[in-house]
Amino acid sequence: MVYSKVNKPIIRVDAYEKVIGKAKFAADLYFPNMLYGKVLRSKYPYARIVKIDIEKALTCPGVEAVITADDIPNNEFGVIVQNQQVLARQQVLYIGDGIAVVAAETKEAAAKALGLIKVEYEELPGIFDPEEAAKKGAPLVHSELENNQVVHHRLRKGDTERGFAQAEVILEREYTTQFVEHAYIEPESLVAVPYEHNTLVTIYGSIQNPFSCRNAVASVLKVPLNKVRIIQNHMGGSFGGKDEVMSSMAARAALLALKTNRPVKMVNTRDESILESYKRHPYKMKYKVGATKEGKLAAMEIKCLADSGAYACQTPFVTWRSVVQATGPYELPNVKTDTYGYYTNNVYTGAMRGYGSPQIIFAQESLMDELAEELKMTPMELRLKNIYHNNSITASGQKLDNHQVSLEEVINKAVEASNYKDKYREYSKPQSGDKKRGIGMAISFRGCSLGAEATDAAGAIVAIQRDGSILISCGLAENGEGLKTVFTQIAAEELGVDIRRINYMEVDTSVSPESGATVASRSTILGGNAVKNAAHQLKETLAEIVAAEFKIKTNNLDFKNENIYEKNKNQKIISFDEAITLANQQGIFLSVYGWYKAPDISWDEENGQGRPYFTYVYGCQIAEVEVDTATGQIEVLKMTAAHDVGRAINPACLKGQIYGGVMMGLGYGIMEEVETANGYIKNTNFDEYLIPTVKDMPEIIPVIVENPDPHGPYGAKSIGEPTLELGAPAIANAVAQATGKRIRHLPLNLERVLLGHSLSKGGTKK
Amino acid sequence: MSKVTVTFIVNGKEVTLKVGPKERLIDTLREQLKLTGTKEGCGIGECGACTVILDGKAVSSCLILTGQIGGSEVLTIEGLEVDGKLDSLQKAFIDCHAIQCGFCTPGMLMSAKALLIHNPHPNREEIKTALEGNLCRCTGYEQIIEAIESVAK
Ligand code: FES
Ligand code: FES
Numbered sequence: 030m031v032y033s034k035v036n037k038p039i040i041r042v043d044a045y046e047k048v049i050g051k052a053k054f055a056a057d058l059y060f061p062n063m064l065y066g067k068v069l070r071s072k073y074p075y076a077r078i079v080k081i082d083i084e085k086a087l088t089c090p091g092v093e094a095v096i097t098a099d100d101i102p103n104n105e106f107g108v109i110v111q112n113q114q115v116l117a118r119q120q121v122l123y124i125g126d127g128i129a130v131v132a133a134e135t136k137e138a139a140a141k142a143l144g145l146i147k148v149e150y151e152e153l154p155g156i157f158d159p160e161e162a163a164k165k166g167a168p169l170v171h172s173e174l175e176n177n178q179v180v181h182h183r184l185r186k187g188d189t190e191r192g193f194a195q196a197e198v199i200l201e202r203e204y205t206t207q208f209v210e211h212a213y214i215e216p217e218s219l220v221a222v223p224y225e226h227n228t229l230v231t232i233y234g235s236i237q238n239p240f241s242c243r244n245a246v247a248s249v250l251k252v253p254l255n256k257v258r259i260i261q262n263h264m265g266g267s268f269g270g271k272d273e274v275m276s277s278m279a280a281r282a283a284l285l286a287l288k289t290n291r292p293v294k295m296v297n298t299r300d301e302s303i304l305e306s307y308k309r310h311p312y313k314m315k316y317k318v319g320a321t322k323e324g325k326l327a328a329m330e331i332k333c334l335a336d337s338g339a340y341a342c343q344t345p346f347v348t349w350r351s352v353v354q355a356t357g358p359y360e361l362p363n364v365k366t367d368t369y370g371y372y373t374n375n376v377y378t379g380a381m382r383g384y385g386s387p388q389i390i391f392a393q394e395s396l397m398d399e400l401a402e403e404l405k406m407t408p409m410e411l412r413l414k415n416i417y418h419n420n421s422i423t424a425s426g427q428k429l430d431n432h433q434v435s436l437e438e439v440i441n442k443a444v445e446a447s448n449y450k451d452k453y454r455e456y457s458k459p460q461s462g463d464k465k466r467g468i469g470m471a472i473s474f475r476g477c478s479l480g481a482e483a484t485d486a487a488g489a490i491v492a493i494q495r496d497g498s499i500l501i502s503c504g505l506a507e508n509g510e511g512l513k514t515v516f517t518q519i520a521a522e523e524l525g526v527d528i529r530r531i532n533y534m535e536v537d538t539s540v541s542p543e544s545g546a547t548v549a550s551r552s553t554i555l556g557g558n559a560v561k562n563a564a565h566q567l568k569e570t571l572a573e574i575v576a577a578e579f580k581i582k583t584n585n586l587d588f589k590n591e592n593i594y595e596k597n598k599n600q601k602i603i604s605f606d607e608a609i610t611l612a613n614q615q616g617i618f619l620s621v622y623g624w625y626k627a628p629d630i631s632w633d634e635e636n637g638q639g640r641p642y643f644t645y646v647y648g649c650q651i652a653e654v655e656v657d658t659a660t661g662q663i664e665v666l667k668m669t670a671a672h673d674v675g676r677a678i679n680p681a682c683l684k685g686q687i688y689g690g691v692m693m694g695l696g697y698g699i700m701e702e703v704e705t706a707n708g709y710i711k712n713t714n715f716d717e718y719l720i721p722t723v724k725d726m727p728e729i730i731p732v733i734v735e736n737p738d739p740h741g742p743y744g745a746k747s748i749g750e751p752t753l754e755l756g757a758p759a760i761a762n763a764v765a766q767a768t769g770k771r772i773r774h775l776p777l778n779l780e781r782v783l784l785g786h787s788l789s790k791g792g793t794k795k
Numbered sequence: 796m797s798k799v800t801v802t803f804i805v806n807g808k809e810v811t812l813k814v815g816p817k818e819r820l821i822d823t824l825r826e827q828l829k830l831t832g833t834k835e836g837c838g839i840g841e842c843g844a845c846t847v848i849l850d851g852k853a854v855s856s857c858l859i860l861t862g863q864i865g866g867s868e869v870l871t872i873e874g875l876e877v878d879g880k881l882d883s884l885q886k887a888f889i890d891c892h893a894i895q896c897g898f899c900t901p902g903m904l905m906s907a908k909a910l911l912i913h914n915p916h917p918n919r920e921e922i923k924t925a926l927e928g929n930l931c932r933c934t935g936y937e938q939i940i941e942a943i944e945s946v947a948k
Contacts, residue, residue: 038892040889040890040892041889041892041894043894043897044888044889044894045889047894047897047900048881048885048888048889048894048897048900048904049832049872049873049875049876049881049885050830050831050832050833050871050872050873050875050901051832051873052897053831054831054834054898056831056834056835057825057831059829211932212930212932213896213898213932214834214836214842214844214896214898214899214930214931214932215834215836215844215896215898216835216836263896263897263898264896265834265836265896265897265898265899266895266896266898266932266933267896268932298838299836299837299838299839299842508896509895509896509897509898509933510895510933511895681892681938682892684892684937684938685892685895685933685934685935685938687935688934688935688936688937688938689895689932689933689934689935690935691935692935692936693932714837714838714839714841715836715837715839715841715842715930716839716841720930720932722926722927722928722930723923723926723927723929723931723936723939723940724923724924724927726923726935726936726937729935729937
């Protein structure tokens with residue numbers, strides 16, 4: 030199939046405004062009469078609030094309002110469990126909890142007022158380790174609950190006891206991962222405007238999921254959804270991070286705006302952002318695997334503990350993805366997996382690119398290499414013996430029979446592009462000098478979209494205007510990945526028109542069809558299908574008009590190059606513009622809703638069996654490293670990333686996803702950690718929380734594999750998250766080959782490489 | 796605290812402003828002059844989102860006090876496009892897909908511009924050195940480097 034608009038590296042539709050500095054991010058908005066909001070945050074990770082005295086702050090010049098939990102109609106919100114406090118009422122549960130918010134004429138006045146609020150605390154002994162939190166009789170983080178468990182997911186397949194009895198080699202290992210910060214370069218920001226256009230409050234902001242933000246604000250204010258309007262601005266990155274933390278900021282700003290009847294702007298500093306925003310879950314993982322001497326996997330038993338921090342946030346769904354994918358893409362007759370989330374008084378954890386997969390993939394791909402070593406096989410051999418193929422049955426009992434299971438293909442392509450086999454052989458030989466090299470691989474399967482987490486559907490409006498220009502509006506939000514461009518390409522392809530005809534609107538919750546969240550790498554497959562469906566309906570309408578006018582059969586019409594052709598004669602009949610004029614003259618409505626609902630899935634909570642996802646993507650990344658064994662310094666020399674995406678709608682945007690995801694995976698693997706001690710966070714800015722710079726960038730070889738999926742628009746599936754989940758284990762495996770030492774904890778920093786453990790570190794009291 | 800009057804040139808135009816003694820250049824640009832293309836990502840000179848060109852050199856505008864730059868010349872992202880014509884770097888960023896969320900983009904472009912002013916034909920290593928102080932969380936930097944290389948040839 031030859032396409033004219035999709036499968037092409039068309040330039041981004043939002044590029045121009047971004048290079049001239051005119052793209053408006055939320056902090057760039059100024060409204061007349063606008064106030065500035067600031068948050069007073071907790072002094073302790075866990076404490077009872079005895080008294081809050083706001084009198085002095087209220088009389089501070091320039092201060093217009095001070096709000097505490099007592100002023101909030103409904104103080105608790107949450108997408109899954111409604112237990113996140115907008116402002117702490119009786120207790121602060123983590124160091125980032127807000128206690129009061131102030132609105133003032135200037136930022137300076139607001140900051141000054143914060144200093145004048147007196148809070149009397151009674152510090153409480155907190156709980157900071159999920160293993161401690163799991164113990165019977167452990168102190169409760171949420172006193173109204175019976176215990177600290179947020180969630181427990183189970184998966185049972187076959188009989189692991191029998192499986193292990195038959196195994197000839199058994200390995201038991203423990204792996205851990207760390208807190209990680211999203212580190213979007215734009216800190217959280219928004220403006221709340223009261224009584225604008227017949228809504229109670231309109232919020233313009235850097236909001237990843239405008240609809241969940243609207244739900245939260247409306248429920249906090251106790252008003253109907255149609256009274257709250259969220260308009261998304263350009264977002265300076267999100268990576269799963271601008272969800273609950275933005276809902277909380279939006280609710281606070283809305284309360285201040287309504288109280289003062291003036292627009293209120295809130296912008297976090299970087300320190301505030303790192304202190305308050307949720308992180309990637311740290312996991313403690315116990316893996317037990319049994320195999321035959323020939324390397325056939327017989328059984329696997331897995332137990333994962335996730336630190337949910339103070340709130341439930343996304344923990345129930347994050348750990349669900351983990352339970353589904355915990356074994357990795359390997360055929361196993363016997364599996365027993367348990368994933369748990371526990372409350373602690375640490376910073377809370379939520380969605381971050383990967384969403385419960387990077388942790389388990391680090392464990393399971395490290396484990397495969399350890400097992401290969403035990404069996405005296407190469408890592409590649411062991412994997413090829415056990416990977417999924419067409420018609421394989423997953424740990425959840427799902428038969429992979431509705432799409433191309435391309436693991437072997439992605440492995441082979443990555444191996445070839447990286448020259449893995451030769452390098453593996455070379456680096457297996459003794460190496461002289463301090464600098465040692467290694468090469469490592471990691472593979473994954475990943476369920477596309479939400480799976481059995483929630484109903485999965487998306488809508489889009491495609492509206493042709495009188496002059497033939499086109500507007501698209503969808504409930505899915507551009508996060509910077511290129512969604513607007515991809516959706517524009519799909520509409521243009523379907524209607525056979527030029528990209529420049531189309532304008533993709535920002536998400537406006539009062540106008541755009543609610544489409545769930547821009548998460549789970551679901552936009553292209555879900556939203557893309559909705560846009561395609563809408564454009565297709567319009568095409569059919571136009572085809573009928575043209576067919577009637579020219580007495581041609583509708584199925585003999587072809588829309589391309591801005592014209593409509595008679596297919597069998599390949600002859601132009603009418604231009605697209607003329608067809609629009611014709612429709613206008615006949616009074617035909619050229620605006621339609623497209624809708625796409627994902628295919629049915631199923632899940633049995635009791636045994637973790639069913640069809641958790643309707644389709645999967647497959648990836649393989651290979652890392653080549655050089656380790657200075659004298660200093661512990663790891664240099665990643667090259668990363669090869671092969672991903673089956675179904676179909677690349679825009680190969681240039683797709684490469685951008687691969688480069689960016691690989692970099693983030695590298696940061697996860699060897700650099701990044703939010704250092705906490707007793708609930709305090711030590712590194713709250715980029716001088717101490719280090720993310721990869723251009724100098725840390727290895728050579729990256731993207732390998733795009735295309736096996737069109739019957740469910741995707743033009744066969745397209747997902748790419749955002751798979752790119753990030755494989756880097757850390759691939760690097761860990763390469764480091765193990767180079768040094769002969771296996772590190773089972775992320776990140777693989779200098780001390781761990783050199784000493785085998787991390788030096789004590791962590792936050793201090795403020 | 797009393798304000799001081801300072802005169803300097805922004806994007807070719809002379810401006811005279813009253814600024815507080817602690818006012819940072821980034822705030823003057825964004826709040827007084829409404830040149831919001833310059834972004835703030837960290838406030839401590841680590842992310843480069845606030846990069847502008849001051850007298851020919853790339854600087855972090857979050858670390859500069861406006862009161863101290865009287866007589867200087869500042870170039871911001873808004874001044875790169877001249878008479879509706881994009882700078883070749885801006886064009887290259889578009890063509891090479893060097894942009895994702897776009898928040899780091901103004902700072903990246905200003906660092907790249909400062910580099911090319913002094914070294915019109917930098918090699919890949921020199922480009923990396925010039926961008927070392929500019930963090931990007933989205934792109935993995937590759938397409939940004941390619942964009943600059945395409946202009947530097
Ligand atoms: S805001 Fe100036 S360097 Fe980050
Ligand atoms: S494009 Fe998003 S930070 Fe660079």
